[in-house]
Amino acid sequence: MRRGLLPAALALALGAGALPAWGATQASLALQQVFGANAGSLVVAFGALDAMCVTPPATGVTCAPNVPANGATWYGAIQFRVRFTGAPAGTTVRLTGVRQAGGSAPSGSLVDGPSGVPTTSYPTSPAGAITLATALAGGSVTVQRSIGFRVLATDAGGSWVTSVVYSLIVE
Secondary structure (H helix, E strand, O other): OOOOOEEEEEEEEEEEOOOOOOOOOEEEEEEEEEOOEEOOOOEEEEEEEOOOOOOOOOOOOEEEEEHHHOEEEEEEEEEEEEEEEOOOOOOOEEEEEEEOOOOOOOOOOEEEEOOOOOOEEOOEOOOOOEEEEEEEOOEEEEEEEEEEEEEEOOOOOOOEEEEEEEEEEEO
16 A cells, blocks of 8 residues: 655754864865765755655665565665864774654654665664764765665655754764
């Protein structure tokens, strides 16, 4: 049974973690690409989603049916640029993400993975963030992730909106 389509959007907040008191140390995080296109904003619009992979809602969004669960995961690639300079040797940064409380997307529906079909649900704040990349050394590094929404046939139709905060943690 096909449920109402779910237009889904994701707002991203990017921030540097707490920086140590070293004079010229800098860490920055930028969203470069969303679904294979240059990122124009921090809003990722998935379009209308369903639990049956009926119609691709946007360019670069793929659907993976989950027949046993009577649902599907709609996902696409996002790419970050991490720049980290001026820190003492051996210092690295870690990229983390946590879903903000509120929003209309069901708990557990926003998922992440390194590539392909994402399977790890984002925790909801105040829960701790998930680690998306570790041991990022100095210079400029590109981090590719797969982000999506898990949709079940039992999910109510309507718009889903949620937010994720990404942070750099200096280690």
